[in-house]
Amino acid sequence: MAEFRITGMHTGVPTHYCPGCSHGLIERLVMESIEELGIQERVIAVPGVGCAGLAAAYYNCDCHSPSHGRALAVATGIKRVRPDNIVFTYQGDGDLASIGMMETIHAANRGEVLTTIMANNAAYGMTGGQASPTTLLGQRTTTSQQGRTVKANGYPVHMSELLSQLDGVYYIERVTVNTVPNIRKAKKAIKHAFQNQIEGKGFNFVEVLASCPTTWGMSPVDAAKWIGTDMIREYPLGVFVDKDQGVQR
Ligand SMILES: Cc1ncc(C[n+]2csc(CCOP(=O)(O)OP(=O)(O)O)c2C)c(N)n1
Ligand code: SF4
Secondary structure (H helix, E strand, O other): OOOOOOEOOEOOOOOOOOOOOOHHHHHHHHHHHHHHHOOHHHEEEEEOOHHHHHHHHOEOOEEOOOOOOOHHHHHHHHHHHOOOOEEEEEEEHHHHHHHOHHHHHHHHHHOOOOEEEEEEOOOEOOOOOEOOOOOOEOOOEOOEOOOEOHHHHOOOOOHHHHHHOOOOOOEEEEEEOOOHHHHHHHHHHHHHHHHHHHOOOOOEEEEEEOOOHHHHOOOHHHHHHHHHHHHHHHOOOEEEEEHHHOEEO
């Protein structure tokens, strides 16, 4: 059995992700933010399910793994009984916007003082690339083999825009990690979403456009390019809500 080194927020367990997957990168930004803010001893992670949920093996902090879609209900309970802890969820789009849609909307609407990082890779990754609520129109998946259509599957769900309509939210930004400048912006947004919670401000939501080259049937390079073209066109980047700055789109 391999020996793992404990280094700050990272357990040292090598990630299980496919080449070019964004999860490891986003999780690294989460871990760096927590270390830099000096909150590692106070953090409780609630990673969701699927490939996103594998994060429980990498975060060197208390973790609670919920069932599919229930991450924000579980995080709410933890934060309410342990308000001094910093509680965050890390969820895929299948988890957060499909089975967990109800939990997501109500936690945001209640203004829970939480941080949620959504890795939106426009598919159910772990279970074989089925269509999710955020799959693009025309995108081929294992359950939309001719491409997603409005008639069969409805329109892509824009979580940042949708949650922006709720009075309970404090901060919402959509970012991506397909280029180095975008990775830097993503880190800033994630750190800000934790800083707000430290100051007692919530609900904080960062949607990260993420790659899943395996289920998309693309090389890692083509997947990064596709984010920069097709995904960003459907899901524009930017700040949707920042109550400190008086922004509410
Ligand atoms: C109630 C329930 N329904 C379905 C599943 C099966 N399941 C496990 S992971 C997963 C896909 C998760 O996709 P997503 O949240 O987008 O995360 P990703 O794998 O893309 O990171 C599904 C459907 C489950 N575990 N529990
Ligand atoms: S299936 Fe997709 S989300 Fe899962 S590890 Fe592979 S690339 Fe990442």
